[in-house]
Amino acid sequence: MTKALVVDDSKVMRDMIIACLRGRPGLAFTHASSGLEAIERLSLAAFDLVVLDLNMPDIGGIEVLEFVRGQDRLRTLPILVVTTRGDEGSRTRAIEAGASRFLTKPFTPDLILSEVGALLDRPAST
Amino acid sequence: MSTPVDLSEFLTAYLAEVDELLGTTSTMLLAIESASRRAEPAPMQVRELFRAVHTIKGLSGMVGVDAIVAITHRMETLLRGAERRGGKLPRGAVDVLLEATRCIEDRVRALHAGVSVEEAPATLLGALDALELDVAQLNEPASFTLSLEPTIRSRLTALEHETLIGAAKAGRRVVTLRFVPSPTHAEAGVTINTVRERLAAVAEIVKVVPLAMPRSESAPGGLVFVLLASSVSSESELATAVGLELGAITTVAEPATAVMPAVPEDATRVEVDDATGVRRAGAVRVDVSRLDETLERLSSLIVARARLAREIARLHEAGVEVRELRLIEREQARQLRDLRASILALRMVPVAELLDRVPLVVRGLRRTTGKSVQLEIDVGRDELDKGVAERIFPAIVHLVRNAVDHGIEDRAGRLRAGKDEEGQLRIESSAVGSGQLEIRVIDDGRGIDREELARRAGAPVPETESEVLALLCRAGLSTRDEVSDTSGRGMGMDIVRRIVVEQLGGQLAVRSERGVGSTFVLCVPLTISIIDAFTFECAGQRFAVPLASVDEILEVDPASVRQGPSSAGLDGAGLLERRGVAVSVVHLDAVLGLARGRERVTAKKGLVLRGELPVAFLVDRMLGQQEIVVRPLLDPLVAVAGITGATDLGDGKPTLILDLVALAGGLVTSRRASARARRVELRS
Known part of the structure; x- marks a missing residue:
């Protein structure tokens, strides 16, 4: 089972993301409703994929990225940032902070599935 | 691999979440406005507002409501600018933001109703754009320092500094709380979420900083959270409230002594906190x-x-x-x-949540009438059934409008009467007896002038309060000469009475004293059940049946009904062919034992029952389809199988609600019983 952590403060958004990703077999989902909860879960258990929102009540996705990438154990964890902030500045900031890929809301099920596919199906060597 | 996921399935959930976010938006805007009246910024509220708007935008984009995306996008830009400037908003911004909120609400209502959503008004979008330019003109806040470890200090924004310093100046203690997550904690349910919730109950959290630390036995996750907060409680009180040892808490700034709290917490603010406190704790959202x-x-x-x-x-x-x-x-x-x-x-919802929007209504009334009104809402933790709440709300809004518009005097009038310049409007509630809630709308205005009321109604001067109420509720009566913008003519007391008494089966009362004020008392049942129903006529009587129990309504020519073998023992029962399947047909009047005049109606409607039993009930005439409020028949003497209750279709007369499933079930057994009786005793 590939363990995915879906981080978004909106329950509806989390449900939508998970509904979209169910199209890919072999994924098991855990979710976090805040950036802090995400960091806590990531530090206590191992995950294979993170889907991360940028705007959240306590600490935002950029801070989560900065924290995660500062940890040796989590440096190569695939993280897909999914956000409403579609501007180039946000994308650059997210990528600089360590996002593996970047997807703008609204997205279609196919789009997020192909993003996740690109993250999980790459050869193990890279 | 592509998956057919239709995100429009999330529309209901989307609407519910947006409704909730709009509630936050309104309360935050009102809090920001009341802060700006004292010429203060409201950084935390602006940030909260920003977040709510941002989430609405994101969700609306996913379900494809472009008009709302257009509005929220501009609100968001404006608010982000304000947040960067310490929560300062340009003059007039709150009005435009409220207007924007209303526009979103209109569109949400349209989605609820399933009608097409109008585009965002260009004037509103223009106004929001203009404000954004104004924000850029505002000055950045001055910077200052706070004594903290450098690792943490470097993570604070200027706004967060300002908030913490401001709290210390206002006599609050500023603390850091260190929480080290571990599997042991997590198993015991102690996570950053619970720690934060518990701390938030006794302190205002300004920031949470995650810090990496070497992995060790005491820090298995290699992580520590540092929570920065201000509170009026002591270190040990805070430790107890959060459930961590005292060592976890460090005071960063002692409360400034001999400093009066800068501003007494204003009423609106307190309401906001109470209301959100009541409703957020561990709630689940479910489609009704x-x-x-x-x-x-x-x-x-x-x-x-x-x-x-x-x-x-x-x-x-x-x-x-x-x-x-x-x-x-x-x-x-x-x-x-x-x-x-x-x-x-x-199905119960907090009354406090129901009254969320009332401050907004009163605010609007303050502007249109120019009157000064203080609103107080004291409903504690009372709850009402969702259905009751939805119905009672317009009645409360009517009473609030009336109170401000007709009850409370203008400033000059109040001063002449020797009253406080500011009118008082109060909404309170209390449980009465079992299963009833009393809601009181109280104003300290001019009270009802009985002579004037009598003159307008062309009736004798009422002597008792119930006579006053009866006159007030006469359709089309207005106690004022001019038609006012807010209440219009007719005042809607008639509607209030209809909602409370006829729809909900409650009671309405008024207590009013000339020159002192009026109190309207609404006493309603805590729960009602509401169903979609077909209404029809049979043998001159009206009945209702739940929509859900009917599969189809057929045109039935009684001549095409054949007498079948299963009809034995039942008056008028027969068989009908429906799409190749035989359906038992029974005359409802016969089943209910209704007396019918000489003439038999020839053309009939057949209500085909949903479920395993293919039974059609013949009735005379369909009247329509509507939502009805079910009032259970409580008298055991009238507890009849097949009759679930009564309802009022608006004519003031009780209409019986039939349970066709039970009626059909009864027929089957009585049919079997009679068949058996025939077999065994050779009777019938």
Whole structure:
């Protein structure tokens, strides 16, 4: 089972993301409703994929990225940032902070599935 | 691999979440406005507002509501600018933001109603754009320092600094709390979420900083959270509240002594905190239709139990020992009743949440009438059924409008009367007896002038309060000469009475003293059940049946009904062919034993029952389809199988609600019973 952590403060958004990703077999989902909860879960258990929102009540996705990438154990964890902030500045900031890929809301099920596919199906060597 | 996921399935959930976010938006805007009246910024509220708007935008984009995306995008840009400037908003911004909120609400209502959503008004978008330019003109806040470890200090924004310093100046203690997550903590349910919730109950959290630390036995996750907060509690009180040892808490700034709290917490603010406190704790959001579905499933279970009881009675008649069966059956009946009560309890919503929008209504009235009004809402933790809440809300809004518009005097009038310049409007509630809630709308205005009321109504001067109420509720009566913008003519008291008394089966009362004020008392049941129903006529009487129990309505020519073998023992029963399947046909008037005049109606409608039993009930005329409020028949003398309750279709006369499933069930057993009787005793 590939363990995915879906981080978004909106329950509806989390449900939508998970509904979209169910199209890919072999994924098991855990979710976090805040950036802090995400960091806590990531530090206590191992995950294979993170889907991360940028705007959240306590600490935002950029801070989560900065924290995660500062940890040796989590440096190569695939993280897909999914956000409403579609501007180039946000994308650059997210990528600089360590996002593996970047997807703008609204997205279609196919789009997020192909993003996740690109993250999980790459050869193990890279 | 592509998956057909239709995100429009999330529309209901989307609407519910947006409704909630709009509630936050309104309360935050009002809090920001009341802060700006004191010439203060409201950084935390602006940030909260920004977040709510941002989330609405994101969700609206996903479900494709472009008009709302357009509005929220501009609100968001404006608010982000304000947040960067310490929560300062340009003059007039709150008005435009409120207007924007209203526009979003209109569109949400349209989505609810399933009608097409209008585009965002260009004037509003223009106004928001203009404000954004104004924000850029505002000055950045001055910077200052706070004594903290450098690792943490470097993570604070200027706004967060300012908030913490401001708290210390206002006499609050500023603390850091260190929380090290671990599997042991997590198993005990102690996570960053619970720690934060518990701390938030006794302190205002400004920031949470995650810090990496070497992994060790005491820090298995290699992580520590540092929470920065201000509070009026002591270190040990905070430690106890959060459930961590005292060492976890460090005071960063002692409360500034001899400093009066800068501003007394204003009423609006307190309301906001209370209301959100009541509703957020561990809540689950459920579509009401799902609860109704659950209740419906339960109803069929209750019908099944009734059949079970009949079968037990049959066994008993046949001389079988049924004592144990009876005990089980009774136990089951009790469990079903409890289950029903539990499901009904799920439909309860806090009255505080219901009244969320009233401050906004009063604010609008303050502007249009130019009157000064203080609103106080004291409803504690009272709850009402969602259906009751939805119906009662317009009545409360009517009473609030009336109170401000007609009850409370203008400034000059109040000063002449020797009253405080600011009018007082109060909404309070309390539970009365079992299953009833009393809501009181109280103003300290001019009270009702009975002579004037009598003159306008062209009736004798009322002597008692109930006579006053009766006159007030006459349709089309207005106690003022001019038609006012806010209340219009007719005042809607008639509508208030109709909602409270006719729809909800409650009581309405008024207490009013000339020159002192008026109190309207609404006493309503805590729960009602509302169903979609077909209404029809049979043998000159009106009836209602739940929509859900009817599969189809057929045109039936009585001549095409054939007498079938299964009809024996039933007056007028027969068979009808529907799409190649035989359907039993029964005349409802015969089943109910209704007397009918000489003439027989020839053309009939047949209501085909949903479910395993293909039965069509013949009635005379369909009247329509509507939502009805079910009032259970409580008198055991009228507890008749097949009749679930009564309703008021708006004519003031009770209309019986039929349970066709039970009626059909009864027919089957009585048919079997009569067949058996025929076999055994060669009777009939």
